[in-house]
Amino acid sequence: DVKVTQSSRYLVKRTGEKVFLECVQDMDHENMFWYRQDPGLGLRLIYFSYDVKMKEKGDIPEGYSVSREKKERFSLILESASTNQTSMYLCASSFYKTGKNTEAFFGQGTRLTVV
């Protein structure tokens, strides 16, 4: 079974803190994605990566950075957390191609609250 694991289910951080969200997948997927999910706004792509050390901005990258030093691990970094970054964060991974059996698999999500 494909597994995408996010390091924390719930996280509470203070404004201004540096926050790391970790995601690990075990299917040797090339692609990894970070989204935030807010009511009424769906899943918005923050960053994605199609290979080690490669990263691409998504639709809302401001205030975030990412790191992919190993194929299986993709980290999301909030350089200086702010209250408007309170959200559910979802990590996903997929193969680098389209076609049947190339769907993305998701982690369980991290509910981040910034106070």
Add this chain to the structure above:
Amino acid sequence: AQKITQTQPGMFVQEKEAVTLDCTYDTSDQSYGLFWYKQPSSGEMIFLIYQGSYDEQNATEGRYSLNFQKARKSANLVISASQLGDSAMYFCAMRNTGFQKLVFGTGTRLLVSP
């Protein structure tokens, strides 16, 4: 730019009836894939069905089918014989074959009543 539009924030259907959830997309690429996911209240994302841009037939997976109209850039999900367990958020998504960005719509909340 890639974009997915889901215009129905909420839909209601009675058990055993069929329901169509709308999805339109925008891309300048010719090769892409379209995906539908279900997110129950538990929060997990469950993959339902895939349609490739070059697939000649509409995709089907059990009670799910995808009404793919390429010229209109629409990829509607049809759920036949709705069940109470189908109550959930449904998301449409697209990924281009070249640039691997995977984008989602805002979702449709489906409520199935007895």
